[in-house]
Amino acid sequence: MTVLLYQGDGSAFLRADGSQATTVTDADGNDPVPSPDNDVTGEDNGYPGSGDIFSDGAVRSEVVTLNLAGKPQDDPSATAGYADNMSNVSVDFGFWRAQVDLELGNQVWFDSNRDGLFNNGESPAPAGVVLQLLDADTGVVLDTTTTDSNGRYLFTGLTAGRYVMKLPPVNFILGSPLAGYMATDGAEVSGNPNDGTDSDSNALPLSVSGIKSAPVTLRAAAPILEAQSASRGLDDRQSDLTVDFGLYLGTPLAFTGADVDVPLRQAGLLVGLGLILLFAARRRSEDVQDSL
Helix, strand or coil: CEEECECCCCCECECCCCCECEEECCCCCCCCCCCHHHCCCCCECCEEEECCCCCCCEEECCCCCCCCCCCCCCCCCCCCCCCHHHCCCCCECCCCCCCCCEEEEEEEEECCCCCCECCCCCCECCCCCEEEEEECCCCCEEEEEECCCCCEEEEEEECCEEEEEEECHHHCCCCCCCCCEEECCCCCCCCCCCCCCCCEECCCCCECCEEECCCEEECCCCCCCCCCCCCCCCCHHHEEEEEEEEEEECCHHHCCHHHHHHHHHHHHHHHHHHHHHHHHHHHHHHHHHHHC
């Protein structure tokens, strides 16, 4: 199948001769790197030579066949002293600076029907819900932010890497924005925040450390066409706005039969979170008093 190529802003990607660039998918429907032997100038002939281009990999072309008879005649001028049919200057590599200034977000909401999707009519979380950005490998908190009045959060200025989003315990104690709420458990919940699906909940079950996502792999191949646009004029590929948290009010009275045990256990976790934070606050107060 022939595929027309477009730039990030939706305009046609043009070859050096002004025609729109195209490629042809392979038998599996994949978009191959253009062959350097197609004698087309202005096309990117590079692909990762080993490993992942975004993690210390290399970029190379496919094998180039160089001979006197079949060289392009319409590529840029040959080096001085060489006839055009003795020169192939159509093997090109295109790069864009995209593995920095990435962003990650973006929605926390109350999943009133517990289906795991952010549906029309459902309420966003209020402003002030705390979210933390963690290094997925070390667990170190790298940054902290809060939701806006639309329940949206955003971490900006990130480099490519693996991250975890977290709603810390402070959100769930009595008097806090999410007191009594737990991670939604509907059929549309996805434990994989890398599936590119927007508006589904990526929240893992509540624990004593709060509510987290699974590790998110962020790089400049982020999902496109999310519900919200990238901020600050970024290319959509630099912005992953699909890491969402759906929550429901987990009261035992809302359940019957076998379901009762689940919210009771989760309610116990909420109480435990409150006691842990209360104990920590008292210890800090005692330490201050001892230092006086």
